[in-house]
Amino acid sequence: MQGTVASFDATTRTGHVLTDDGVRLDYPAAALAEHVRHLRVGQRVFVEVEPDTRDVTRVGIWR
Template identity: 55%
Template sequence: MQGTVASFEPDTRSGTVLLDDGTPVAFDGAAFAAGGLRLLRVGQRLRLESDGDGNISMVTLPTM
């Protein structure tokens, strides 16, 4: 799934993404670290991967 960064806290490396239908989805520092990213900005597009429980396990930049 994909969404747009609504908030990002550099200290904790956690944030919130808005899905295309407007649903907010939170991610934690572990999901951010798993994606290998260094920084995010509000409005940036992300690809989200979830585990079997529906928790966000990784955030990455979408590739074309």
Template identity: 50%
Template sequence: MQATAYTFDPQTRSGSVLLDDGTPLSFDGAAFDAGGLRLLRVGQRVRIELAATDSGEQRVTLVTLQTF
């Protein structure tokens, strides 16, 4: 799934993305590290992977750059 980087904190390696419909989703440092990135700029297009939590909510498990 594609999204746009909305916020990013390089200290914690966490932030948020906006889906194409405008829905914000947060990600943690583990999801950022899983993508192998070193830095993320606000506005960059990214590819994310989601997984359902026990409560049924969607959680970002991977953030990486969108390549064409």
């Protein structure tokens, strides 16, 4: 799915995205894809989640 970065803490590398459906998903630093060094608020990203728990497993700029 896709979403928009709503917050990003450069120190902890955590934050949250808003999906296109308006759902807030918090992501841990471990979920950032290898190619992601920094995110900016308003940036579009691809988000992968666990189907059962909706925990974010990956946030990336491309697939």
